[in-house]
Amino acid sequence: MFELISYEKFRDTKDVRFFDISVNESNYRDLVIHSGPAVSPPNDEEFKNWQFYIHHNQEDNLLAISGGRTFFLVNFGWDYPFYKVRLESCGYILRIPRGTFHRSVSDQNGSIVLNQAIRDKEGTVESEFKVTNSKDNKKLLDCITNLEPRFKIYSVK
Numbered sequence: 001m002f003e004l005i006s007y008e009k010f011r012d013t014k015d016v017r018f019f020d021i022s023v024n025e026s027n028y029r030d031l032v033i034h035s036g037p038a039v040s041p042p043n044d045e046e047f048k049n050w051q052f053y054i055h056h057n058q059e060d061n062l063l064a065i066s067g068g069r070t071f072f073l074v075n076f077g078w079d080y081p082f083y084k085v086r087l088e089s090c091g092y093i094l095r096i097p098r099g100t101f102h103r104s105v106s107d108q109n110g111s112i113v114l115n116q117a118i119r120d121k122e123g124t125v126e127s128e129f130k131v132t133n134s135k136d137n138k139k140l141l142d143c144i145t146n147l148e149p150r151f152k153i154y155s156v157k
């Protein structure tokens with residue numbers, strides 16, 4: 001199951017926010033900047049089907065640094081397979097386990113997300129960033145077509 005991880009807030013005032021956001025096991029850091037309402041991975045150009053990433057050798061630990069971003073998660077190993085999780089700036093870290101289809105949509109004004117990934121020895125950029133088009137995976141397509149995602153909002157004020 002995905003997890004929401006809190007972290008230490010040393011100072012959190014109107015003018016100054018100062019946090020320790022370390023995910024100690026992380027060995028890769030990705031910074032993903034959406035300057036508008038971007039979709040990642042983008043929908044397929046021809047039919048606009050949803051596309052997803054899935055990592056078999058990587059766990060993602062995602063923190064919205066600014067803006068908001070909504071993630072759609074599908075994992076057939078969970079009791080309920082389809083979730084929608086909204087991350088808001090400086091809220092929880094979303095931990096996405098290996099083997100989870102995921103895509104994200106930024107708010108109208110975009111978002112900046114830091115991923116403190118944990119990548120196994122077997123994982124490479126090529127192996128972990130293949131895109132799955134839902135039209136090519138019947139189980140995935142049936143899931144997102146027939147089920148409503150359960151929705152969770154996670155933010156820290």
Ligand SMILES: [Fe+2]
Binds near residue numbers: 053102
């Ligand atoms: Fe990912």
